[in-house]
Amino acid sequence: MKFNILRDHLLAGLNDVMKAVSSKTTIPILTGIKIDVTNEGMTLTGSDADITIQTFIPVEENGEQIINITQTGSIVLQARMFNEIVRKLPTNEVEIEITNGTATIIRSGKSEFHLIGSDATEYPQLPELAADRQFTIPTDLLKSIIRETVFAVAxxxxxPVLTGVNWKVDGDELICVATDSHRLARRKVNLENLPTDVTSVVIPGKSLNELNKILEDTNNPVQIVLTSQHVLFKTDDVLFFSRLLEGNYPDTSRLIPEEFKTMITINGKSLLQAIDRASLLAREDRNNVVRFETLENQTVEISSNSPEIGKVEEQIQVESLEGETLKISFSAKYMMEALKAIDGQDVVIEFTGAMRPFILRSVADDAILQLILPVRTY
Amino acid sequence: MKFNILRDHLLAGLNDVMKAVSSKTTIPILTGIKIDVTNEGMTLTGSDADITIQTFIPVEENGEQIINITQTGSIVLQARMFNEIVRKLPTNEVEIEITNGTATIIRSGKSEFHLIGSDATEYPQLPELAADRQFTIPTDLLKSIIRETVFAVAxxxxxPVLTGVNWKVDGDELICVATDSHRLARRKVNLENLPTDVTSVVIPGKSLNELNKILEDTNNPVQIVLTSQHVLFKTDDVLFFSRLLEGNYPDTSRLIPEEFKTMITINGKSLLQAIDRASLLAREDRNNVVRFETLENQTVEISSNSPEIGKVEEQIQVESLEGETLKISFSAKYMMEALKAIDGQDVVIEFTGAMRPFILRSVADDAILQLILPVRTY
Known part of the structure; x- marks a missing residue:
């Protein structure tokens, strides 16, 4: 293997695949990045066994020569070291050459690094996923779906199955649910060409968080392939594989109440900020519970107290308040995360009494639903 | 005590004094911020017993009414909580009122916080420092002096005395020295009105680092008062007190060699980057030692190797190279910190042999001197 590459392109590729590499892996070869050079370009692969990220750098892009290949080949180089070396090279021209077995030289300007690599054949193979069973989601929609659900995983x-997000296909609808059994986040979205063979998978929350970091905020489509053991997310430059979680995801639909006794419409941002303030004192006792009470005149009061530090009270005007009066307590953290997922709009909160789960949704649509179990304090 | 204040001014003041407050203090009252309100304005005080920071917010500034005082008074409020509350208040108008003993109410918009404060008379008194014994340094020069020396403290x-920077007055010259006994940083500066009674103090490195964070990059003068136990740095808004370290600082002047066998002039930035690259491999063995060797043709070679990972070599063209040939090894960390202190200019490095300390200084002036002890490897 011998080739020259422009450092900034190599660095951008490394930046993606490094997100899959963990220093805590028990499989020594996975502390490395696999480099495969063919006549078409360079493929970089990083993995922690659960997540595998692969990126491809073509020989030429938009008329610019990025890679100049003298000899093709493969090698595994220690990931953190290789990444740091590339970051600190003195010029944008990098030459990488295998001289003898796994002995690798990286040259740039007057710097010359000699690294001892590992045999690329020892690197785990990627799962084979049939490309004919894929559906697509615009990148920004996929990022929203992740953001609106993944925070609620256990x-x-x-x-273990609750540490993932359940993706379930129901006709033309993809239903994404996460719950840690104290709260639940659900996002529904209508899509075309959804798979009919694999209709329910559980994707690890950690994988979705990492995927979200890699995806850019565009509306380019992400291609998704579901199998019974893996999911593949595919963009122009990056392949992102994740292992799925085993086990049956619980049926959560029956948890969601359908009748309500108190219904409030309120500005999500005002409520979020008031709860954030109340939680300052709630946090001190480590239970992080705030109280919520309906008052006269379309007003609710948020309060909390900590015997040693003090207390806080705040009243908020609501848009509408229907049904029974209510005093309820809940986790400030869960409420804030649910409100952030609904994102600044007016929200509808529907209660069925102080000891029953309540739900939040946007006043604008039903696509996002957040459910929270209250805490007994009154 | 009862007053109204604009939140952004309160927050700016808190931001300064919070730097002195430590959560690790063993003196409970020092987890608080002292608030003193007089008819002139509000004084905030934070302290960890070693460092005390005081800031003053006037009633009026540049024609803008900042504080509106109904009743003067003093209180100590839990620092972290008070700071977070102020940060999250809903409006820029804040009312603070002591209602009963130490019970304090903070109001803003429709939020109302009730905090249990502490009696301000229990807060430690500040040392009395005579204002007639002060000298001044422009803020940016003071920041440079700190930056060029403090990294070298033990x-x-x-x-314990080596964890501070020695400030010594010699006529019109202030000589600042830090050493951890493996390397030394010295900065000399000519100043007027230097004190004649207290001529050598040792300021804790930690205090200088905190001071550096608070000082803005201006050329406004900082007033400095030295006593045998404390130093006070005084800007328009902030008083910064630090306890001094006890004990005699060693006489370091005899450590600095006066005759040299090899003298090199080299671009500081190129050398810094080459050593940074070489240290990537040097770090793996945890000793962080790089090798430096003079070659023919005005060239030096920087190298390091790690038996398990590999090696790196790099040649740099020097501006001039006089005297004997040399092979020497040293800590990459010490060298990089010394070069950063000299800051990008051409530097002169003077060696007296592979086992003797060597010095670095700017080609432009003698004000900064850095000394490093080599490591025996050849």
């Missing part, structure tokens, strides 16, 4: 491993 | 507490 962080504890006591029920 | 981080270990085995000789």
């Amino acid at each position: 962080t504890s491993e006591s029920r | 981080t270990s507490e085995s000789r």
Whole structure:
């Protein structure tokens, strides 16, 4: 293997695949980045066994020569070291050459790095995914779906399947649900060409968070392939593979109440900020619980107190307030995350009593639903 | 105590004094911020016992009414909580009122916080410093002096006096020296009205780092008062007190060699970047040692190797190279920090052999001197 490449392109590719590389891996070869050079260009692969990211740098792009190949080949180089070396090279011209077995030289300007690589054949193979079973989502919509659901996954491993987001196909509708059993986030979206063979998968929350970091805010389509064990997200430059979580995802539809006793329409941003302030004192006792009470005159009061520090009270005017009066307590953190997912619009909150789960949705549409279980304090 | 204040001014003041407040303090009252309101304005004080920062917000500034005082008074409020509350208040109008003993109410918009404060008389008194013994340094020069010396203080507490920077007055010259016994940084500066009674103090490195964060990049004068136990830095808005370190600072002048066998003039930035690259591999073995060797044709070579990872070599053209040939090894970290202190200019490096300390200075002037002890490897 011997080739020259422009450093900024190599760095951009490394930046993507490095997101999959973990220093905590127990598989030594996965501390490396695999480099494959063919006559078409260079493929970089990074993986932590759960997530695998692959990026391709073509020989030529938009008429610009990016790579000049003298000899094709493959090698695995220690990821963190290779990335740091490339970042600090003195010029934009980089030459990479395997001289003997896995001995690799990186040259740039008057710098010469000699690295001991690993045999590329030892690097794990990627799963083979049939490209005919794919559907597409615009990148910005996919990013929204992730942002609106993934925060609600369980962080504890006591029920591993709850650390992922359930993607379920129902006709032309993709239903994405996450829950940690104290709150639930659901996003529905209508899409074409949804798969009919694999109709319910659980994608690890960690994978979706990493994917979200890599995806740019465009409306270019992301191609998605679902199999029973893997999901592949494919953009122009990047292939993102994730292992799926095993186990049956619970049926959450019956958790969502259908009748309500108190219904409030309120500005989401005002409520978010008031709860943020109340949580300053709520946090001190570590339970992070705030109280919410309906008052006269289309007003609600948010309050919390900490016996040692003090208390806080705040009244907010609501857009509308229908049904029974209510005193309820809930986690400030859950409420703030739910409101952030609905994002600044007027929100509708529907309650069925102080000890029953309540739901939040945008006043504009039903696509996003957030459910929160209250905390008993009154 | 009862007054109204504009939130952005309060926040700016808090931002300064919070830098002195430590969550690790063993003195409970120092987890608080002291607020003193007089008819002239509001004084905020924060302290960790070693550093005390005080800032004053006047009732009126540039014709703008900042504070509206109904009743003067003093209170201590829990620092982190008070700061977060002020940051999150809904409007720029803040009312603070002591209602009963130390019970304090903070109002803004429709938010009302009730905090339990502490008695201001329990807060430690500031040292009394005579204002007639002060000298001044332009703020940007003071920041340079700190930057050029403080990195070289000892981080270990085995000789506590070395964790500070020695400021010594010699006639019209202030000589600032820091050393951790492996390297030394010295900055000399000519100033007027230097004190004649207190002529050598050791200022904790931590205090100088915090001071540097607070000082803005202007050429406004900073007034400095030295006593045998404290130093005070005084700007228009802020008083910064630091306790001094006790003990005699060693006489470092005899450590600095006066005769040299090899003398090199080299571009500081090129050398810094080459050493940064070489240190990538040097770091792996945790000793962080790079090799430096004079070659023919006005060239030096920087290299390092790590048996498991590989090696790196790089040649740099020097401006001039006089005297004996040389092979020497040193800490990449010390060299990089010394070069950063000299800051991008051509530097002169003077060596007295592979096992003797060597010095770096700017080609332009002698004000900054950096000394490094080599490491035995050849």
